[in-house]
Amino acid sequence: MTRQQGYRARSLEIHGWICAKCAREFDESTLHLLTVHHRDGNHNYNPPDGSNWENLCAYCHDDEHSRGILGDYLSGKD
Numbered sequence: 001m002t003r004q005q006g007y008r009a010r011s012l013e014i015h016g017w018i019c020a021k022c023a024r025e026f027d028e029s030t031l032h033l034l035t036v037h038h039r040d041g042n043h044n045y046n047p048p049d050g051s052n053w054e055n056l057c058a059y060c061h062d063d064e065h066s067r068g069i070l071g072d073y074l075s076g077k078d
């Protein structure tokens, strides 16, 4: 398991399978559309209590950054 998958699973566990912005709910078939946003923009800051994470659907995450960063996220760099 990579580090990225590690914190994603943790964030989903803490915050639930729901988008923090639009409140869309997810299940096994749509979960890949739910992404983890770092509130402070620092992807290396991953406190175990989840305080730096926000679960956002792909659309809200894109909106949150509005700088084209989501492309990087989906390709595994976020």
Ligand SMILES: [Zn+2]
Residues within 6 Å of the ligand: 019, 020, 021, 022, 023, 024, 056, 057, 058, 059, 060, 061
């Ligand atoms: Zn959303």
Ligand SMILES: [Zn+2]
Residues within 6 Å of the ligand: 036, 037, 038, 061, 064, 065
């Ligand atoms: Zn983000």
